[in-house]
Amino acid sequence: MYQIRSYMRRQGHMFPAQKRALAELWQDYGITVEGELTPDALFGRHAPLHLEIGFGMGDALLEMAGSHPENDYLGIEVHLPGVGRLLQRLQQREITNVRIDRRDAIEVLKYLPTQSLAGVYLFFPDPWSKKRHQKRRLVQAAFIEQLRQVLKPGGLFHATTDWDDYARHMLSVIESTDGFVNRAGPGNFHPRPEARPLTQFERRGLQQGHEVRDLIYQRI
Template identity: 50%
Template sequence: RNGCSAVVRRLVLEIGFGDGESLVAMAMVHPEMDYLGIEVHRPGIGHVLLRAEALDLSNLRVMCSDAVEVLRQLPDESLERIQIFFPDPWPKARHHKRRLIQPPFVEMLVSKLKWAGQLHVATDCEDYAHSILNVLRVVPELANVVDGDGFAARPTYRPLTRFERRGQRLGHEVWDMLFARSQPGV
């Protein structure tokens, strides 16, 4: 041994970070954690890169790619938390098959979470919130971290975005779902 020990940092993955406002804020407040953001909207990626450089953030990386392709390359049990905030709700029934939170995608997400790692999804579409909750509830390796109706209060680590603040002023609700990876049957 050479006397050096590698420091393993906790890695948070955010899928679809939009303009990246909340992703940058989290990376600023939690320098002890590493953040990887995946987005396909190039202006959002550019915004995050400019902000990260201006703030000299060394714990934030972004990728312009399809989330499924990135997930396939990540090692299993490597993520502390996966965040999916305000995915497209595809509100028309005929488009529901396009929604991101579907059983096969969730299976892939779960395999990338460490034991006790968390999957955090937030949406401002009530119908989609119930759909997501129903998908997550039946995954044997996921346990809801809240009791009751299954929706969580917004964790303090998730900053309000300007879109969310605007929605609140208009009376729109937001539903957060927070699940932890556990051993099946536990």
């Protein structure tokens, strides 16, 4: 059986400032514990916990955390340049309600307590566009079942993609899974929420004429 991963194996170039941030700031923001995660212990308080899977260069996560200091945010990213860049910017803006995990999301979800998340965000995941690779797409029935377990009733799963085939794939998978209701109505994509940060990745895609699809589902 093929084991789904939440990422493609690749590492980009790290600038000296990103390397320095990773070396100096990881102890403040990084998760080093193995096994079950205890959100209150990670953040030193009890607050609504939100998760972004694959935060890339950290644009959306930074804006969400900065705009909502009443929430806590866990970001998952395996690619070091993005981690280093986010660490830099968190320090510059003195944002303290973020923790970063560099493990694969499938593993992290196993270690989160049941019904511990208020929201999960999956912005522009790898579409694995070639047909022979589509089995590698993260959004599959087993992944959605993992989300159902860790999301609180009323919690939201928000996914976006600029790849139409993947958008329809996600729609089909989630609509076929028990435990979620489509906030836009059965079979519909959601209008772009104003609150969703516009990242550099999305801005480039829009300039190239890509249509971005949003899917928002509520755990019931």
